[in-house]
Amino acid sequence: MPDHQRHPDGHIGSLVISALFVLMGIIALYDTTGYSDRDSQVFPRTVAIMMILTAGLSLITRFLHPSDSGGFGTGTWWRRVLLVVAMFAGCLAIPHIGFLASGAIAFAGGLIAAMHDRWTPITALLYAGCGAAVMIAFLALFRYVLHVPLP
Amino acid sequence: MEFGHFLSALTPFNLVLALFGVVAGTVVGSIPGLTATMALAVLVPITFSMDPASALILLGAIYTGAIYGGAYAAILLNTPGTPSAIATTFDGYPMAKRGDGDLAVALACFASVVGGLVGAFSLLLLAPPLSKVALAFGPIEYFWLSIFGLSLIASLSTGNLMKGLAGGAFGMLLSTVGVAEVSADIRLTFGSQMLVGGFGVIGALIGLYCIPVLIDLVATPDRHLKMEEDVRSVRIGEAFRIAARSKINLIRSSVIGTLIGILPGAGGSVAGLVAYSEAKRTGKPHQKFGEGEPDGILATESANNATVGGGFIPTLVLGIPGTPPDAIVLGALLVQGVRTGPTMFSQSGSIVFTFIYGLLIATVLMLPAGLLIGRYAYKSIVNIPKAVLVPTVGFMTIIGTFSIRNSVTDVILMLGLGVFGWVVGRFGFAASPIVLGLILGPIAEQGFVQGWTIGSATGNLFGMFFGRPISQGIIAFTLITLILPLYTARRRRRKEREQT
Numbered sequence: 001m002p003d004h005q006r007h008p009d010g011h012i013g014s015l016v017i018s019a020l021f022v023l024m025g026i027i028a029l030y031d032t033t034g035y036s037d038r039d040s041q042v043f044p045r046t047v048a049i050m051m052i053l054t055a056g057l058s059l060i061t062r063f064l065h066p067s068d069s070g071g072f073g074t075g076t077w078w079r080r081v082l083l084v085v086a087m088f089a090g091c092l093a094i095p096h097i098g099f100l101a102s103g104a105i106a107f108a109g110g111l112i113a114a115m116h117d118r119w120t121p122i123t124a125l126l127y128a129g130c131g132a133a134v135m136i137a138f139l140a141l142f143r144y145v146l147h148v149p150l151p
Numbered sequence: 152m153e154f155g156h157f158l159s160a161l162t163p164f165n166l167v168l169a170l171f172g173v174v175a176g177t178v179v180g181s182i183p184g185l186t187a188t189m190a191l192a193v194l195v196p197i198t199f200s201m202d203p204a205s206a207l208i209l210l211g212a213i214y215t216g217a218i219y220g221g222a223y224a225a226i227l228l229n230t231p232g233t234p235s236a237i238a239t240t241f242d243g244y245p246m247a248k249r250g251d252g253d254l255a256v257a258l259a260c261f262a263s264v265v266g267g268l269v270g271a272f273s274l275l276l277l278a279p280p281l282s283k284v285a286l287a288f289g290p291i292e293y294f295w296l297s298i299f300g301l302s303l304i305a306s307l308s309t310g311n312l313m314k315g316l317a318g319g320a321f322g323m324l325l326s327t328v329g330v331a332e333v334s335a336d337i338r339l340t341f342g343s344q345m346l347v348g349g350f351g352v353i354g355a356l357i358g359l360y361c362i363p364v365l366i367d368l369v370a371t372p373d374r375h376l377k378m379e380e381d382v383r384s385v386r387i388g389e390a391f392r393i394a395a396r397s398k399i400n401l402i403r404s405s406v407i408g409t410l411i412g413i414l415p416g417a418g419g420s421v422a423g424l425v426a427y428s429e430a431k432r433t434g435k436p437h438q439k440f441g442e443g444e445p446d447g448i449l450a451t452e453s454a455n456n457a458t459v460g461g462g463f464i465p466t467l468v469l470g471i472p473g474t475p476p477d478a479i480v481l482g483a484l485l486v487q488g489v490r491t492g493p494t495m496f497s498q499s500g501s502i503v504f505t506f507i508y509g510l511l512i513a514t515v516l517m518l519p520a521g522l523l524i525g526r527y528a529y530k531s532i533v534n535i536p537k538a539v540l541v542p543t544v545g546f547m548t549i550i551g552t553f554s555i556r557n558s559v560t561d562v563i564l565m566l567g568l569g570v571f572g573w574v575v576g577r578f579g580f581a582a583s584p585i586v587l588g589l590i591l592g593p594i595a596e597q598g599f600v601q602g603w604t605i606g607s608a609t610g611n612l613f614g615m616f617f618g619r620p621i622s623q624g625i626i627a628f629t630l631i632t633l634i635l636p637l638y639t640a641r642r643r644r645r646k647e648r649e650q651t
Contacts, residue, residue: 013577013578014578014579016578017574017575017578017580018314018317021317021321021580024321024324025320025324028324028339031338031339031341032338035331035334035336035338036334036336037331037333037334037336039331039333039334039600039604040331040333040334040336040338042599042600042603043323043327043595043596043599043600044324044327044338044339047320047323047324047327047592048320048324050316050320051317051320051321051324054313054314054316054317054320055313055314055317055320057313058311058313058314058317061313071577071578072577073577074370074371075367075370075371076369076370076371077370079369079370080366080369080370082369083365083366083369083541083545084366084566084570087545087549087566088563088566090549091549091559091562091563091566092559092563094553094559094562095559099550099553103546103549103550106542106545106546106549107542107543107545107546108542109542110365110369110541110542110545110546111538111539111541111542113369113541114368114369114537114538114540114541114542115538116371116372116537116538117536117538123538127536127538127539130539130543131539131542131543134543134546135546138546138547138550139550142550142554145193146185146189146193146554147193148553148554148557149557150550150553
């Protein structure tokens, strides 16, 4: 599990997330009214009510007894954002440029995001070479051994 | 059960097949997204030209190796390689983070071997009577079994019970997204074509467990796993002593795994969760489950490997596959012209017993093979620079998720769920209850709706849900699991008050 740094924003964040769960429960409950069969309704409706109740209780408890647990903690934000954006960009590009090129986008983004040491020509070449080898090996395994139709 | 069958299983060809199967299965199982089912489906054509017993030995060895292989990614990357290894992440990753990953890998290997042997011996000695257990379980028993699994949320959410329950409910709601199995209604898609296929369990597992770890890893320059100054080999002696000390836990979890393996549709993930729950319930006060407790790994890994032998019981005796990999083995048997059923043990005894002995041998071979692979897996993960590890794992999550249904949508959902899991995880909504809900939700829904329909039709709804002996037993265990921790905590608080 990720370490949870103590942070004053934890209280507000916890309230917001609890409220979000309540909202999602209400939306799910509303969605169940459109099902044609009672068998399809009963389970999601029960679960949605349970989610509203438990998240609502969590919201009330946190509101009445504020605590500072949770929060986004320390760390560099641009690295987190770069990793996520690169992975999303890579996925969205798969149908257009194929798996290898889109995998390279995701890999490059992850490499830059995770590199905390100073870049040197040797590390750049070495890590890029490792990335190419890993991607080609996995592509070969999935495409030719496991017969996965990679775009 | 003649000695000749044992010797047939010991031929050099069968031994090579067993070793190859275990190694191949372990490697495949360790890659997030690749499951035992996929490994078997890919390799099943090569068995068509073999004699039936050898073919079964190869398939059984791949299956058992893949279930064990799931533990590597669970321990070293916090990503269950297979759904069976979900509960292995609870204590495995904390152990790896504090520098005990080598010990955790060795414990997983010992536990898998013990569980595999208990399952295989049950198949050898008790298959016909145990197969009746599968028939005794109706939809209501499945419903209560899933509720028992969900009761684990209470113990996983210490101090955050409401958040844990809300997370569990969210997971169950996620499991209902897409086309309803019972009545084919389209649920919770809000008109989006992307969501019609629903959330795949494996993609969701990868997203919820792996993506948050990657997001946290890139943010700081800290090492991904603590590295000891003197890099030790896998700590076999220490792991053996711990396993020997926890023999009751090992045997109990293996029996749980065997029994749950017998139940069609339940599988290794449910077995691992139930065994973990039991280990935690019966654990000593000083044991800190969820923070790197070796008994957690022993319970999960022995239970999930015991489902292999357990799952073959209804497959061979009744022709009912217990899990998807069992279904593939059943298909392979049909191709070979072998008919499963109650008479299989008498009519095709040489095939069945040679296969069971082969499974036993493959399980024993898993010990050296698993420890050797584990040693290199641990050393590689510890020594690889974080800058290379993060994008490599990221690439594996993308290709692994894509390969399940050949769908880019699944990859996008996996990533979206991962980011969501990271955000809510920072505020006390842990991933594990969501995953529990997602996995157990469909079992609970199917059992609940079928039970409700039968109960309504017979005019005995209360009796249907609460009047059946097996259901009553599971309900009793569920209540004990829920109430006992509260009672113990209350008693401890009272003692502390009296002392002060």
